[in-house]
Ligand SMILES: [Zn+2]
């Protein structure tokens with residue numbers, strides 16, 4: 063029996079044999095369409111090819127794509143775990159033709175793979191085609207030999223595929239399998255009849271083949287495309303269930319291994335209690351989804367994708383609790399996900415540490431409030447039962463959300479078992495109230511006059527600075543010395559709020575603009591920073607340089623053009639850098655923070671491990687290539703409602719306010735961004751990397767400069783080089799040669815000095831020998847020798863011993879703050895004088911220590927001034943009878 067991993071591989075192998083290029087799964091976070099929440103089909107990464115705006119170097123592709131299906135609605139998770147075939151995360155196997163082969167090959171290969179390679183019984187398979195697609199119907203009968211009554215025709219709903227309201231579309235053809243009467247899950251329903259597209263578990267769709275041949279234009283009419291494409295998709299979990307002979311997707315090995323991991327932790331068995339089984343399935347499914355999301359750079363948060371991740375984590379934690387798991391456990395199941403799927407998806411292995419830490423951290427945090435929240439909920443449920451009510455109030459659902467971190471779907475999930483529903487409208491109303499409370503800003507303007515922004519009837523400050531750097535407006539409020547003021551005077555510092563401003567307030571990493579604000583009377587304020595104390599208010603911060611400014615003044619605002627220009631270059635450069643990092647290091651790379659200033663840019667991103675030098679050079683080179691492409695920067699702005707109509711997800715509403723702004727650079731970068739940008743990438747001029755390093759676990763930071771900043775950097779380097787050249791009296795390329803020569807010379811000098819020192823020591827031998835004395839018939843030489851190092855002192859003592867014959871020698875040498883001592887005794891005298899013991903006894907006098915053999919010993923010290931005292935002490939020892 064084939065394992066899930068083998069089925070995936072055998073699919074890709076089969077299509078490789080048919081001339082397809084294996085394309086790696088793209089990230090779960092769509093790169094080319096930031097308005098789409100998650101990659102939810104294999105074709106997402108080829109969307110631009112079908113639209114004709116992107117060309118690929120191959121005409122046939124195959125891939126196993128990781129997918130996540132969750133819509134913006136909060137109760138969408140409910141089905142997962144309750145049945146045996148819903149998933150959040152799943153894998154989609156697919157093969158594509160971009161203007162290459164068409165219906166006949168697509169059908170023939172699908173049929174061959176299913177029936178020959180995988181050996182599925184022909185008499186259990188059914189095909190469906192679009193009612194007007196006679197070609198497909200004819201081809202199916204010809205290729206498969208299926209009788210005409212097993213090739214069924216369906217209408218638009220089942221067999222016509224469209225990418226959106228407009229755009230590429232075409233008929234599709236599906237392959238279904240009959241799993242036998244026992245597989246039907248609606249047997250008990252009166253009048254139910256099992257059939258293809260009949261919504262029961264007996265007939266299930268295995269594979270969808272889409273034939274893209276039309277484009278639907280604005281007027282909803284179909285026009286034929288110049289090239290025809292094929293786009294197919296088959297869920298790995300479902301085909302695995304069929305090939306492994308099980309009815310439930312959760313009995314497929316890839317899922318069962320995860321359930322087993324949970325069984326071991328919970329010390330309970332799957333399949334013994336239907337309630338516990340739901341929890342097991344939820345845990346298995348969510349462990350996969352959270353592992354893949356984190357591997358692709360998503361972090362838990364309260365908005366957008368991060369909130370989906372958080373909801374999955376919390377729902378799994380609560381189901382763990384139902385199985386009796388009170389300690390963090392999901393991170394362990396996630397470890398099993400990395401183990402069993404890490405070969406097909408290496409990011410699971412490289413990011414395993416971050417997955418573990420993130421899941422565990424979130425489990426620990428939620429563990430604290432989960433208990434309390436459950437208690438509150440239980441009380442509420444008991445009260446409802448007493449009162450014979452069936453609806454939980456919005457207030458309690460909101461409190462659970464706001465105070466205990468219970469996503470609404472989690473609360474509903476818990477209540478469903480008790481047959482209780484939630485007052486969703488009440489919940490929404492409280493959410494909205496909270497949101498508008500946090501959006502309402504009261505600003506105390508002049509003389510205590512209150513100015514309201516947003517919220518109830520307030521006004522919104524307009525930002526008009528995307529395409530212009532100056533504007534006329536009116537002063538709405540002045541803030542200085544911690545209070546609202548009517549006017550401010552020369553030399554006073556103040557915060558100014560105007561009705562419409564071209565000044566960009568610091569946000570999204572981009573620093574706030576600088577510039578001037580002037581009244582019609584000629585008064586002037588110099589703005590040194592622009593900030594958003596809240597997202598709706600823009601505050602100009604600075605000093606009155608001339609005259610006075612008062613509320614109600616008509617003013618002219620002018621942004622410092624050079625400051626803004628240099629900042630724009632750096633901002634666009636971070637987008638390009640981001641795109642390059644994702645290509646060079648992997649799609650797990652995601653922005654973790656940034657700083658965009660006029661003189662530099664800083665970009666933090668998720669990545670584990672240092673980046674090798676040569677890789678950094680490649681990254682820098684690739685960014686510069688994209689700069690030189692002089693690619694057009696396109697900015698699409700749409701209102702939130704409009705974006706939703708076009709298919710963007712509601713999620714972004716929370717984060718990006720009422721506008722969705724998509725910044726596209728060429729065909730390589732698309733990001734949601736509110737910042738200011740260049741018109742063409744060429745304006746950036748040059749991108750120069752400065753530093754790269756780690757800033758936190760799994761987070762790296764790159765700092766770089768662009769345009770004039772890069773030129774400044776090059777000039778600074780040049781200046782340094784020139785200074786070095788002047789110091790060594792060389793210029794340009796000669797400098798390095800000259801420095802090398804100087805270092806070589808220095809080495810030679812050092813050798814020479816060493817030789818001379820040795821020579822000097824030797825020259826002292828006759829003088830030193832003359833200092834020897836006779837103590838009770840023994841030659842004794844105790845003296846200080848300077849200008850030699852330890853090695854030379856040792857050599858000197860050897861030479862003296864040789865010349866002197868029988869005797870005792872003690873030499874001391876002083877260096878800067880150091881002392882070297884050598885003590886040496888001829889073999890015949892070692893019974894009388896022990897070199898090691900003597901040196902050990904006296905070394906402490908110069909603050910040192912040491913010892914050695916009876917015939918030779920050496921020691922060091924650090925107080926040269928005490929050498930005289932030390933030598934006197936040696937004499938005393940030698941003179942002892
Ligand atoms: Zn049925």
Ligand SMILES: [Zn+2]
Pocket residue numbers: 570633637733734735736737
């Ligand atoms: Zn940006």
